[in-house]
Amino acid sequence: MKFLREQLDNGLEIVAEVTDDALSTSIGCFVKTGARDESDDLWGASHFLEHMVFKGTQDLSGDEINRRFDWMGASANAFTNEEDTVYYATVLPAQQQEATDLLGRMMRPALREEDFITEKLVILEEIRMYDDQPPFGADDQCRAAFFGTHPLARSVLGTVASIQALPVESMRDYHRRRYCPGNLVLAATGAVDFPALVASAKRLCGDWEPQPTVPRCVPPPQMLQPLIARIVRPTATLEYAVSMSGGPSENDPDRFAAKLLAVVLGDDSGSRFYWALVDSGEAEHASCQHQDFLDAGLFTTQLSCDAADVTDLLDRMREIYRSASTDGMTAKEFTQARNKLAGRVVLAGERPRRRLFDVGLEWSHSSTYRSVADNLQIVEKLTLDDLHRVIKKWRLDGPTSTVLAGPSTADSPPQSVD
Numbered sequence: 339m340k341f342l343r344e345q346l347d348n349g350l351e352i353v354a355e356v357t358d359d360a361l362s363t364s365i366g367c368f369v370k371t372g373a374r375d376e377s378d379d380l381w382g383a384s385h386f387l388e389h390m391v392f393k394g395t396q397d398l399s400g401d402e403i404n405r406r407f408d409w410m411g412a413s414a415n416a417f418t419n420e421e422d423t424v425y426y427a428t429v430l431p432a433q434q435q436e437a438t439d440l441l442g443r444m445m446r447p448a449l450r451e452e453d454f455i456t457e458k459l460v461i462l463e464e465i466r467m468y469d470d471q472p473p474f475g476a477d478d479q480c481r482a483a484f485f486g487t488h489p490l491a492r493s494v495l496g497t498v499a500s501i502q503a504l505p506v507e508s509m510r511d512y513h514r515r516r517y518c519p520g521n522l523v524l525a526a527t528g529a530v531d532f533p534a535l536v537a538s539a540k541r542l543c544g545d546w547e548p549q550p551t552v553p554r555c556v557p558p559p560q561m562l563q564p565l566i567a568r569i570v571r572p573t574a575t576l577e578y579a580v581s582m583s584g585g586p587s588e589n590d591p592d593r594f595a596a597k598l599l600a601v602v603l604g605d606d607s608g609s610r611f612y613w614a615l616v617d618s619g620e621a622e623h624a625s626c627q628h629q630d631f632l633d634a635g636l637f638t639t640q641l642s643c644d645a646a647d648v649t650d651l652l653d654r655m656r657e658i659y660r661s662a663s664t665d666g667m668t669a670k671e672f673t674q675a676r677n678k679l680a681g682r683v684v685l686a687g688e689r690p691r692r693r694l695f696d697v698g699l700e701w702s703h704s705s706t707y708r709s710v711a712d713n714l715q716i717v718e719k720l721t722l723d724d725l726h727r728v729i730k731k732w733r734l735d736g737p738t739s740t741v742l743a744g745p746s747t748a749d750s751p752p753q754s755v756d
Contacts (some may be wrong), residue, residue: 352536361431367441367523403440412427421631441537443536444478461501473743476742565740577743577746584732585637638732664727
């Protein structure tokens with residue numbers, strides 16, 4: 339594997355991890371913008387704009403964009419999260435230039451008002467659909483409670499009110515400021531012709547006007563009061579619980595140990611939660627995951643089970659956390675989880691599209707490149723003491739923000755949210 343980088347005069351960065359024996363090419367435009375970069379009057383604009391990019395440019399209709407991806411045989415899509423908007427396509431190497439050209443042209447969408455009005459209805463339906471399916475918005479509400487006034491509290495979709503009030507002029511201005519060349523990375527992995535990739539970028543993006551880079555709001559982490567809330571959905575079959583507590587951020591070296599800790603405690607197979615709650619048939623799902631952001635991190639505990647059992651099972655999950663913190667974890671648990679995580683690193687590294695996200699997001703966030711071998715070395719150097727240090731520092735059995743969603747209308751937890 340070779341890592342290559344070049345930067346255009348206007349600030350656009352081009353990076354690639356080239357694998358000579360790869361049989362596919364993955365290309366992505368990584369825009370450093372997401373829900374955390376929005377103000378109240380722009381809430382949901384990043385995700386809405388992702389939809390609008392596929393509605394066409396001044397000389398390409400949305401239908402033509404889709405037909406061109408289909409003609410190439412591309413696997414193409416996009417996603418928006420709290421910190422990123424990513425557009426990507428995986429193609430055969432012979433289609434690299436055409437896929438790059440199409441993605442580059444899409445970064446300058448027409449943003450026609452008639453498309454904006456039509457797509458707004460699609461976004462509103464997506465918000466309503468999200469609230470009508472498990473876990474019924476409990477994860478967004480829990481994140482909002484956990485982060486409070488921190489910008490990471492914003493849900494990616496926005497709200498019905500914020501989307502209804504958003505004018506097309508505000509979206510056009512948001513695009514101009516956030517999709518500037520200095521705020522965007524063109525990344526590629528797999529069988530990449532890097533000189534051709536740079537040539538395509540210069541031809542398509544070289545005349546983009548540079549804009550002052552908009553600094554991200556990075557406030558200090560907050561210590562929030564624990565919250566317990568309920569979303570009542572009488573037609574739901576199961577009760578869903580989401581709890582969040584603090585964890586290492588993206589800049590904290592302990593984030594790798596935190597991810598391994600989550601495998602030990604709450605992976606979907608072979609973890610403490612799995613054997614105690616899922617394998618026994620008491621819970622349909624029980625998990626722990628670690629997620630890191632630029633300036634904050636969190637552990638998310640999720641549970642789905644019969645409504646009558648949710649309080650008892652949540653108490654048992656906290657007891658599992660408490661036992662791990664007090665009594666530690668065994669060498670057998672640690673070795674099994676580390677082997678599992680190492681295997682995932684290697685298997686993901688063999689797929690150019692999966693590597694695209696690793697390479698593109700890491701470079702977009704911190705201008706850092708790590709090979710698969712680098713990631714594997716990080717995992718293999720982790721020790722049981724690292725896990726014990728993390729769980730004692732970030733008390734998973736301590737105060738949390740918790741939201742329940744489902745058919746239960748029990749008096750506990752005390753706060754009811756409709």
